[in-house]
Amino acid sequence: MSSVKQEKIRDHYDTIADIYDSHYDCTKGKSYHDHISGYVMDALPGSGELLDIGCGTGLFVDRYVRNGGTATGLDISRMMIERARRRCAGSVFTLGTADNLPFRDNSFDAVSSLLVFTYLKNPENMLAEAYRVLRPEGKIAVCTLGKKLLTRGIPVLYHISEKIRVKHVVMKNFGEHYYNEQEMRELFSSAGFESIRIQWCSFAHINMFDPLFSLASRMEPFVEKRVPQLAYNICVSGEKPEH
Numbered sequence: 678m679s680s681v682k683q684e685k686i687r688d689h690y691d692t693i694a695d696i697y698d699s700h701y702d703c704t705k706g707k708s709y710h711d712h713i714s715g716y717v718m719d720a721l722p723g724s725g726e727l728l729d730i731g732c733g734t735g736l737f738v739d740r741y742v743r744n745g746g747t748a749t750g751l752d753i754s755r756m757m758i759e760r761a762r763r764r765c766a767g768s769v770f771t772l773g774t775a776d777n778l779p780f781r782d783n784s785f786d787a788v789s790s791l792l793v794f795t796y797l798k799n800p801e802n803m804l805a806e807a808y809r810v811l812r813p814e815g816k817i818a819v820c821t822l823g824k825k826l827l828t829r830g831i832p833v834l835y836h837i838s839e840k841i842r843v844k845h846v847v848m849k850n851f852g853e854h855y856y857n858e859q860e861m862r863e864l865f866s867s868a869g870f871e872s873i874r875i876q877w878c879s880f881a882h883i884n885m886f887d888p889l890f891s892l893a894s895r896m897e898p899f900v901e902k903r904v905p906q907l908a909y910n911i912c913v914s915g916e917k918p919e920h
């Protein structure tokens with residue numbers, strides 16, 4: 678049984694929507710988010726209709742629309758959605774949960790989800806729903822913290838941070854689950870996706886102090902290519918088959 682605390686996640690993001698947005702819109706945060714967004718963009722068609730699951734304040738929706746597509750965002754947090762509406766006035770945003778999408782079958786060309794998957798109580802249901810709403814030959818790309826040496830201590834760190842009341846954008850214990858490569862492949866494959874591709878990305882972390890962040894950013898391409906064991910985000914993409 679999953680220990681993910683969905684109401685706690687929603688309440689948390691309702692409270693920190695503005696802080697979250699400025700956290701990822703400042704120099705280091707933007708560089709980090711742009712980096713992972715690049716991986717997701719590369720796995721999706723550049724134009725067409727996108728659904729971004731757990732869209733937050735609309736950072737990826739904004740990028741996709743600027744690239745020439747149209748996008749809809751869905752999130753459980755009303756305040757994150759409000760912030761997203763302000764950022765992307767021309768896009769549609771809907772309040773809802775990832776495992777029960779309020780959209781018709783075969784209605785999107787692409788589905789994205791960034792930094793959300795670890796929060797899902799039922800990742801199988803999210804992927805089944807994503808498959809249902811995608812058109813045949815539609816693409817999905819999910820980027821999230823993966824299970825790695827560097828991320829193994831995070832749940833404990835978050836637990837302790839919460840106990841000693843550290844005020845931080847994400848340092849809370851939500852019962853998150855991190856997945857390794859094999860688990861992600863099985864989840865995507867069981868949902869029916871084909872052409873599954875898994876890449877590890879991100880070495881520079883937004884919480885690093887500045888000189889260290891710059892150094893890690895410069896090393897990032899090398900780490901991702903040659904030492905992916907040190908990269909901590911997993912980016913998984915796939916395609917809904919034609920028939």
Ligand SMILES: C[S@@+](CC[C@H](N)C(=O)[O-])C[C@H]1O[C@@H](n2cnc3c(N)ncnc32)[C@H](O)[C@@H]1O
Pocket residue numbers: 683686687690701730731732733734735736737751752753754757773774775776790791792793796797798
């Ligand atoms: C770390 S933020 C990422 C936001 C955005 N994708 C981005 O890249 O900036 C996680 C987001 O997932 C949303 N979320 C968490 N669980 C969800 C669920 N079950 N269904 C929909 N959204 C969810 C939260 O409300 C929050 O906005």
